[in-house]
Amino acid sequence: MPTVANLLNHQCLLAARPQGAIKDSDFKFSSASVAQPGPGQLLVQNRFISVDPAMRSWMNDGKSYMEAVSIGEVMRAAGAGYILRSEDPRFQVGDAVTGIVGVQEFSVLEAKDAVKVDTGAAPLASYLNLLGIPGFTAYFGLLEVGLAKAGETVLVSGAAGAVGAAVGQIARIKGCRVVGIAGGPEKCSYLTQTLGFDAAVDYKSPDARKLLAQACPDGVDVYFDNVGGKILDMALSRLRMRARVVICGAVSQYNNTERGEGPRNYMSLLMYRARMEGFVIFDYAPRYAEAQAQLSQWLASGELRSQEDVLDGLAAFPSALRRLFEGGNTGKMLLRLGTDAATT
């Protein structure tokens, strides 16, 4: 068992509740001795930190589906790494695990909250992407909330992001016609050329509305919304009868200092007898294994493509998070930490 007594753990703490866009000064970098795991705990050296839009809401005070991170606390994050020390018989040193590790190099996790993953079956990063929460979110959101069926038209926003790309690909596998909304011609051709979407709409185009109408001439049966704001409104104007609108996120709104605008076209729900429904993926935890088995199979067969957008080093965290809100990423945004333990 390696000695960890003299390891230093570099950490990223929440320093301030951001007003509007995230600033470097909203975080503070610090270091502490690596904590020793107690009975039933694991010491994990983190290799990937998951950078997610939901982080923005954890930084705010106030009511959400999860409590806020306190000022001075290590910023909350999911991540993946390798066990350095185990005080639980179900885990061995060297095992790969995922969990809520925080934005730091080393984490002490409760063994019951850690998930062992098989890096022989898929790369570690995939367990933070298609084989993790983004994949599960797409899977249950599209199929259980959106009730997408073969032959239907599925429209997804944030389509080049982790969840959006998964939604579109799963819809394609299920026999749907798939249209993605993304920012810029590069992302749009990535959707159609690489991921097999039927069409893509560049929301930054001045003709976005017209392009959407052309891409969905018969309207939309399922709209999976990751972004909110004007794009949600535009999508609501294209519903078909009995359409389902899945509210997964609203990345365009998270930086608002005041509550953003609501969807002005919500009366489309009446005209088209449509439904708009929100969900939180954690409710599906008892069924993650089912989703992971199916997604692994599609990944292995090449039907699903897992793409990550990786920045290196803990210090890149504020930039990585901003990149999400600027629509800079293609694929799952991750922070990669060095393979060698930083020793003092």
Add this chain to the structure above:
Amino acid sequence: MPTVANLLNHQCLLAARPQGAIKDSDFKFSSASVAQPGPGQLLVQNRFISVDPAMRSWMNDGKSYMEAVSIGEVMRAAGAGYILRSEDPRFQVGDAVTGIVGVQEFSVLEAKDAVKVDTGAAPLASYLNLLGIPGFTAYFGLLEVGLAKAGETVLVSGAAGAVGAAVGQIARIKGCRVVGIAGGPEKCSYLTQTLGFDAAVDYKSPDARKLLAQACPDGVDVYFDNVGGKILDMALSRLRMRARVVICGAVSQYNNTERGEGPRNYMSLLMYRARMEGFVIFDYAPRYAEAQAQLSQWLASGELRSQEDVLDGLAAFPSALRRLFEGGNTGKMLLRLGTDAATT
């Protein structure tokens, strides 16, 4: 069979597409000879004209769930009256019927579009209220879209109006806790004292938010929305987990010259895993008889109370319609026409 050749039919025509609030000059009164019914048609003398919020949208050009009334055309309206002449063997002179009669004294209806009603079982006006579209709207909206169950809290806006009063009373009969939103202390005490609501919230009160929180301390399982706008937003802030928001109408928004604000709090749908769904009552036409049988029984037993707000004479139509949007009515807004045929 009475001779109708020399009867004059007073009519209210749509004269202009209103900008904002309805003006007298948006309508034009005119008269024409009473038309003769052809084979399969009925000549009906109208006794009640139904005055409905949906009329406002029929006056606008543009996409809705029903086509617009043309300028110069008799204003579309549901109504009830007695048959003066029948060219269909299923109907007799003197039968009471309901149908889309228009805002006029006499109508020629296709027999297949007319519904014979039993004025021995309930007063004629009830067939435009609890035993007609408003009652069916409340019944299917609350039970089939809202899925209200005994023990749940049901919140309804426009609660002193025809649909709202029916929603609240049906919810009470089904064993729900019922809270109504209405304008002014008089309507609020009508809800609790006369209709048996558990609580009422006066949206005109500066403390409306606090009153709503007090009236729904554990939140709302079903919110039935007739009004839209700020009240919808306020209700969205009080949802319980897995709440259902039924979008029936948006009477606060119909006079807007621009599209109104959307519900800023729609992300409550995510936080509370809630659903917002629109419906149009005409989809339930094959099941009207089921609703009418149940509603008739409740009406006969005194569990349901049918209230109408009646103005007399065709000329009162613009005022009656405005009254709806000013929140002036308590119960179903109706226009009553004289019992004697106006002859030249």
